[in-house]
Amino acid sequence: MTELAPGATDSAADLAEDATESADDVRVDVAALGDQLLGTWAETRRVARALAGNAELHKLEGLTHHEHRERVFGQLKYLVDHKAVHRAFPKELGGDEDHGGNIAGFEELVTADPSLQIKAGVQWGLFGAAVLHLGTEEHHAKWLPGIMSLEVPGCFAMTEIGHGSDVASIATTATYDPETEEFVIHTPFKAAWKEFIGNAAKDGLAAVVFAQLITKGVNHGVHALYVPLRDPDTKDFLPGVGGQDDGVKGGLNGIDNGRLHFDHVRVPRTNLLNRYGSVAADGTYSSPIASPGRRFFTMLGTLVQGRVSLDGAATAASKLALSAAIHYASERRQFNASSETAEEVLLDYQRHQRRLLPRLATVYAMNFAHEQLLEKFDGVFSGRADTDKDRQDLETLAAALKPLATWNALDILQECREACGGAGFIMENRFASLRADLDIYVTFEGDNNVLLQLVAKRLLNDYAKEFRGMGVGALAKFALGQAAGVAYKTGLGAVAQFVRDSGRAQRAALALRDEDTQRLLLADRVQTMVAQTAQALHGANSLPQAEAAARFNAHQNELIEAAYAHAELLQWEAFTEALAGVEDPGTKKVLTWLRDLFGLTLIEKHLSWYLMNGRLSMQRGRTVGEYINRLLARLRPHALDLVDAFGYGPEHVRAPIATGGEAERQDEAAEYYAALRAAGAEPRREKQARTAKAKG
Structure with missing residues (x-):
């Protein structure tokens, strides 16, 4: 690491560093990046x-x-x-x-x-x-x-009014009748009605219905059955099937969501989708998976693609919003702070950069993380990598990334809307429409908080396996980051010490932009949060059920926060790994700045944690924001290239303010005032006239 020259000031070193980093020959290869x-x-x-x-x-x-x-x-x-x-x-x-x-x-x-x-x-x-x-x-x-x-439009009837994300507790039953070799589908009370079911209100002719499978008086847990709903000719419900239209919703009104209920509806035994559980003619149940719990999670795991696709769709919608907002900010002018004749472009304002460019960095991280998730998904479902561990890893990864992507999408759409002012609120520019439609993404295919709780439990299980046998004292040391070689398994303890103790702001900036330092700070936060929660829950499994549940509930928020931090780390790692695949030097430099912006924005977001836990000093904490501002200035000239690399054309963005209309208005206005000045016909401002009169 370079030392400051004797007598040099931190600000001089910063300026020299910025001059080097902001070389004019840095260019983005948009096509290759795309x-x-x-x-x-x-x-x-x-x-x-x-x-x-x-x-x-x-x-x-x-x-x-x-x-x-x-x-x-x-x-x-x-x-x-x-x-x-x-x-x-x-x-x-x-x-x-x-x-x-x-x-x-x-x-x-x-x-x-x-x-x-x-x-x-x-x-x-x-x-x-x-x-x-x-x-x-x-x-x-x-x-x-x-x-x-599409000859048979259908429904996926899993969610119930009384049990949204708690699928294991759904109340609809499928009871086997050996005399007729049929299953009897029944919703015993209104809370068991299937709710928010796509295609249920109008189009669905059949459904895959999830129900508690009961045969010979034994409940074998949730299974899926193919159940006809409507007469194909009349489109009327079949006997015993009923439902309601959910009507107008907050978004996604092109989908006929509705409720379904069943009054002792009979279907043949062969309508049981029996890859993981079968019922013989005499009612005998069999399954290739002996454990009911493992069988349940295996069945649901086959349907993980919904979460995978929402992660990708939220990323795509975020790209559209940023494409529109950054193009608009590069054309729209407001206030003439630095010139008597030309107004400032919005994106030249630091605050506007702060609003949009960190979110642009987030979308790049979302993109690269989603690609890893998609490759994992394909590996499992193609059979190339389909072990139990692979499936568990896929489910955990999807449960981690889907919440962040969908929450980020709503945040990005809202900030982009606001950054475009009143124009962003006009429906034709799509921000309001997209945000309304994506709102429900955060609670379907698994409520985001429930999914993060699943991730947290996996983190706790992995922690327990890694440190099984350690005493409470040793766990406490780990939680406090004191166990040498454990908390800092990456061997970066010296870097952390440098960040905490180095005295000059420039040195701190150099450390913070270091890839290993960012990894350390993000990973250490996850490890410490998991360790602290594990310590708090130590011994809960041996408590009576009610006491164990109360102990877990007392630390539920901490668990979910740890899972959120884990998902952020996954996105940062995916972005960092993607940098290795960039060949063009200019593109790599710009993407590295963008990755640093993402990482330091996360650190700034959680700065209170780093300060309270002694990971950063107060001086270092102040340096984070200062260095983010320098990164914004470096990235500003490349903002359009970075959104153009998304590859979406006007037919996809479809926001008039981002497809040349604003630029035409600005050019027309500039030409008008230029012509007035050239002709000497531009009226003087009152203040100028008074000054001239006073001098005269």
Whole structure:
């Protein structure tokens, strides 16, 4: 690390450093960066984006919810006709068995209309996927052709009014009757009604219904059954099936969400999707998985693609918002602070950079983390990497990234809307519409807080395995970051000491921009939070059930915060690993600045934790914000290149303020005033006139 020259000041060193880092020859290779962002399934994404750019698939604002539903259902047929729904299905049925490519293509539909993306997800990603992954080849041959062709629109009937994210406790029952060899589907009370079910209000002809499977007086837990809902000709509910329309919602009104209930509805024994659990004609239950708990999580794990796709769709929507907001901020002018004749471009204001550029860094981190998640997903579902550990890792990764991506998307859409002022509130510029549609993403396919709790439990289990046998005293030392070689397993204790103790701001800045330092600070926070919570919960398993639950509940928030920190670290690591794949020097330098901005923004966000836990001194804490501001200045000239690399054209962004309209207005205004000045016809301001009069 470079020492300061004798007599040099920190500010002089900072300026020298900035001059070196901000060299004029730094350029971004937009095309190459765009290819990298497209990832493994680049060609599939290009095809999907071309399709999503067609006006036939675009959301039309101002439609009634009935009109929007009709339009979206017609768009599903458009997708079928253009072979956009077949990628994940078996080759013998006309599919590609390309699971990663299927998700990559599907999530791009959010650029056309989020209602279309979710409606397609209900039909082929939930209803069809449940038959594919929970059923047998016999079920595939019988039902998948109609599902793939849209001849049989369907529902995924899992969620109940009384048990949203607690699927294991749903109350709908499927009781086997050996005399008729049928299952009797029944919702015993209103809290057991299936709620917020896509396609339930109008279009669904059948459903995969999740219910407690009961045979010979034994409840074998949640299983899935194929249940017809409506007469294909009249579209009326079949006997025993009922429901209600959820009506107008806060967003996604192109989807006919509704409630379903069943009054002793009978289906054949063979309608049980029995890949993981079968019932013989005499009612005998059997399963290849002996443990009921493991069987339940294995069945639900096959449906993880919903969370994977929402992570990607939220990332895509965030890219659209930032593309529009940054283009607008590069053209819109306001206030003439530095010139008598020219107003300032919004993006030249530091505050505007603070609002948008850290969020741009976040979206890059989301992009690279999602690509890793998608590769993990494809590895499991293709069978290349399909061990129990692989599946657990996939479920944990999806449960970690989906919450951050969907929460970040709402934050980004809101900030971009505000950054565009009143223009951002006009519906044609899409911020308000996209935010309304994505609002529900944070609570479906798993409520975000519940998902993070699942991640936290996995972290605690891993911690317990790693440190099993350690005494309470040793655990306490770990929690305080004192156990040498344990808390700082990366061997970066010296770097941490440097950050805490070095006396000059410039040296602290050099340390903070160091990749290993950022990793240390982010990882140490996760490790310490997990260790502290583990220590607090130590021995809870041996307590009576009520006391154990109370102990866990007292530390639930800490658990979820630890899981959130873990997910942030995953995103930072994904961004850092992606840097290794950048060949162009200029692009690599700019992306490194962007990664540093992401990492230091996280550290600044949690600065109180680092200060209270002695990881940073007060002086070092002040340096974080100062260095972020320097990074913003370096990144400002590259902001347009960084959003253009997303690869979305005007047909995807569809925000008039970001597609040249604002630039035309600004140019027209500038030409008008320039002509007045050239002709000597520009009126003098009152203050100028008074000054001239006084001098005269």
